[in-house]
Amino acid sequence: MWEEISQNLCKNVSGTFLREHLHIFCGGSPHPSGSKGNYDIADFVEKCWKEWGWPIVNRQEFYVTLPFGPPENGPWNEVILTNFDGTEVIHRAQNSVTIPSRLKNSQLVNVDNLNNDQLPVYQAYSCSGEAFGNFIFVNYARRKDLLLFDKLQGRQEGDPSLICNKNVIVIARLGNGTRQSKLKNLLKHCSCGQ
Incomplete structure (x- = not known):
């Protein structure tokens, strides 16, 4: 089964497609969790999946504490x-x-x-x-x-x-x-x- 899936992927997914999508995920702006860049990537993935005909595309938002730097107005770590x-x-x-x-x-x-x-x-x-x-x-x-x-x-x-x-x-x-x-x-x- 996995061998068949692998062969189908190799036949149907071009190198150009992979390069373009890898550039979006890896070559653009940083997209750490919770950032605008992170939401932009999620929007892109959702758009692609809908264009490709996936029957159900749900986005789930999670709330976690992340180690981000201090706000612009402080207090600042140094x-x-x-x-x-x-x-x-x-x-x-x-x-x-x-x-x-x-x-x-x-x-x-x-x-x-x-x-x-x-x-x-x-x-x-x-x-x-x-x-x-x-x-x-x-x-x-x-x-x-x-x-x-x-x-x-x-x-x-x-x-x-x-x-x-x-x-x-x-x-x-x-x-x-x-x-x-x-x-x-x-x-x-x-x-x-x-």
Whole structure:
């Protein structure tokens, strides 16, 4: 059955069609959940399905809490990177930030987090308050990333991980898991928060 469906799809769906639709989904404006771009994509899918003769097309709206940045009028969260002793600000990120790029043919790019065509430059998970410490980068914060970090730091069995020190701030890349799974991995790795 699946083989037949696969063959029919290959016969009836052109590469041009796939390219055009992938461009709409992947090449246009960002469309995180709840954004105008997200509703535009939903409108497009609904329109296509009706044009293709799907007998029933229902849209369901869900209400969830999402980690979006602060409103334009604040209160704003702020990230300040300083030198080791805190006497010099290296980078300050608020709603309006700059992203330096060292790639060839690129220039310093100013990015406004309030621009609908740009996702927030930084997204943090933290309780309210201030956090001070050295930054530790743990790739995607997957279990294997945390174990590799410990191995590279020479952690011995029974020693606490440097990641679990209250005087550090852990930075992880977006992707390869949800923000929640990254936090869960860190908490489990440190056996803290219990």
